[in-house]
Amino acid sequence: xxxxxxxxxxxxxxxxxxxxxxxxxxxxxxxxxxxxxxxxxxxxxxxxxxxxxxxxxxxxxxxxxxxxxxxxxxxxxxxxxxxxxxxxxxxxxxxxxxxxxxxxxxxxxxxxxxxxxxxxxxxxxxxxxxxxxxxxxxxxxxxxxxxxxxxxxxxxxxxxxxxxxxxxxxxxxxxxxxxxxxxxxxxxxxxxxxxxxxxxxxxxxxxxxxxxxxxxxxxxxxxxxxxxxxxxxxxxxxxxxxxxxxxxxxxxxxxxxxxxxxxxxxxxxxxxxxxxxxxxxxxxxxxxxxxxxxxxxxxxxxxxxxxxxxxxxxxxxxxxxxxxxxxxxxxxxxxxxxxxxxxxxxxxxxxxxxxxxxxxxxxxxxxxxxxxxxxxxxxxxxxxxxxxxxxxxxxxxxxxxxxxxxxxxxxxxxxxxxxxxxxxxxxxxxxxxxxxxxxxx
Numbered sequence: 001x002x003x004x005x006x007x008x009x010x011x012x013x014x015x016x017x018x019x020x021x022x023x024x025x026x027x028x029x030x031x032x033x034x035x036x037x038x039x040x041x042x043x044x045x046x047x048x049x050x051x052x053x054x055x056x057x058x059x060x061x062x063x064x065x066x067x068x069x070x071x072x073x074x075x076x077x078x079x080x081x082x083x084x085x086x087x088x089x090x091x092x093x094x095x096x097x098x099x100x101x102x103x104x105x106x107x108x109x110x111x112x113x114x115x116x117x118x119x120x121x122x123x124x125x126x127x128x129x130x131x132x133x134x135x136x137x138x139x140x141x142x143x144x145x146x147x148x149x150x151x152x153x154x155x156x157x158x159x160x161x162x163x164x165x166x167x168x169x170x171x172x173x174x175x176x177x178x179x180x181x182x183x184x185x186x187x188x189x190x191x192x193x194x195x196x197x198x199x200x201x202x203x204x205x206x207x208x209x210x211x212x213x214x215x216x217x218x219x220x221x222x223x224x225x226x227x228x229x230x231x232x233x234x235x236x237x238x239x240x241x242x243x244x245x246x247x248x249x250x251x252x253x254x255x256x257x258x259x260x261x262x263x264x265x266x267x268x269x270x271x272x273x274x275x276x277x278x279x280x281x282x283x284x285x286x287x288x289x290x291x292x293x294x295x296x297x298x299x300x301x302x303x304x305x306x307x308x309x310x311x312x313x314x315x316x317x318x319x320x321x322x323x324x325x326x327x328x329x330x331x332x333x334x335x336x337x338x339x340x341x342x343x344x345x346x347x348x349x350x351x352x353x354x355x356x357x358x359x360x361x362x363x364x365x366x367x368x369x370x371x372x373x374x375x376x377x378x379x380x381x382x383x384x385x386x387x388x389x390x391x392x393x394x395x396x397x398x399x400x401x402x403x404x405x406x407x408x409x410x411x412x413x414x415x416x417x418x419x420x421x422x423x424x425x426x427x428x429x430x431x432x433x434x435x436x437x438x439x440x441x
Contacts, residue, residue, distance in 0.1 A: 147217030
């Protein structure tokens with residue numbers, strides 16, 4: 001095991017001569033075996049242990065075991081406790097994702113402060129098979145089937161040469177003490193369900209299934225390297241960024257043989273499913289106007305482009321402007337001012353600046369997205385007009401319509417921001433003071 005361990009590290013250049021590694025040790029069998037191998041092979045390393053406070057005394061017992069081993073081996077140890085459940089609730093994350101974010105964020109802190117070359121985690125070949133199956137079930141492109149890499153962004157995985165059975169056998173032979181995490185048997189978690197219910201069934205079909213998953217991941221990884229080079233060049237040709245939106249050229253995509261692979265690899269990162277991507281690819285050859293949604297993004301099939309933009313919840317993109325408010329920077333950058341109308345007063349000549357008779361408005365003014373059913377009386381008119389109809393008349397593209405805000409006073413819309421004010425709130429010959437609003441570029 002030690003020979004294979006060192007050989008794997010050397011083959012993939014995971015640890016350079018004289019480099020110091022931080023190894024993540026939970027107290028479970030995988031990480032305790034990894035600690036033993038690093039120690040037996042004489043590498044320079046420190047240990048980091050995360051107490052996620054999820055299993056009460058069990059979590060504390062894990063910490064105590066790691067402390068005890070590090071004391072026996074005279075190893076530098078970093079320990080940190082986390083309020084994982086609180087963190088997950090605040091950010092609306094699953095416990096697993098929250099723990100991952102906390103863990104790797106802390107590792108980066110140590111990495112930067114202590115001159116660490118890399119952080120070692122104890123993934124093994126079974127983890128590769130599980131990850132590939134999870135990605136396949138969720139829907140993935142080729143990249144999701146390339147498994148887990150030995151090294152990515154300062155994280156090394158020196159146990160990928162070993163199966164879970166190999167690790168258990170080594171732990172038994174070396175009398176390595178470890179602790180079982182009771183949550184690893186809870187099949188409410190997807191990975192555990194795959195591990196205990198799916199992998200075990202696949203192994204009945206073929207005992208070498210874990211090795212087959214590994215070799216397949218290696219083959220796919222090699223193929224992906226070549227395809228990724230092509231996709232990077234393709235992206236540079238068909239993609240452009242404007243503010244926080246991404247534009248993909250429809251004419252260029254339509255003539256690209258790799259367009260479906262390209263769209264999968266691009267759009268799954270925005271939360272679109274592979275099934276949605278197939279429909280998006282079909283939309284390239286249909287009429288414009290179709291819209292696709294993920295949890296946090298929207299894709300619009302416009303005339304010349306597929307346009308991906310983040311979705312901001314309507315209730316968040318709303319702010320009140322008080323009489324003494326001088327500026328806001330969300331959801332728009334705007335400044336406000338009260339001005340007297342005197343002989344030197346000049347009317348603004350930009351759509352980004354509007355003025356209102358301050359006697360006609362009531363504070364607070366609400367800045368919000370427009371919505372269906374909103375209406376106002378456009379400047380120079382006497383009758384009502386739905387904002388949806390007004391925007392059609394102005395020939396505003398669909399993806400721009402969804403970003404348009406209105407200012408509302410006491411339930412009445414006084415301004416379709418950047419386009420037209422309401423006639424009822426205009427400045428007249430008897431206006432003495434105005435409320436001056438400017439949208440900053």
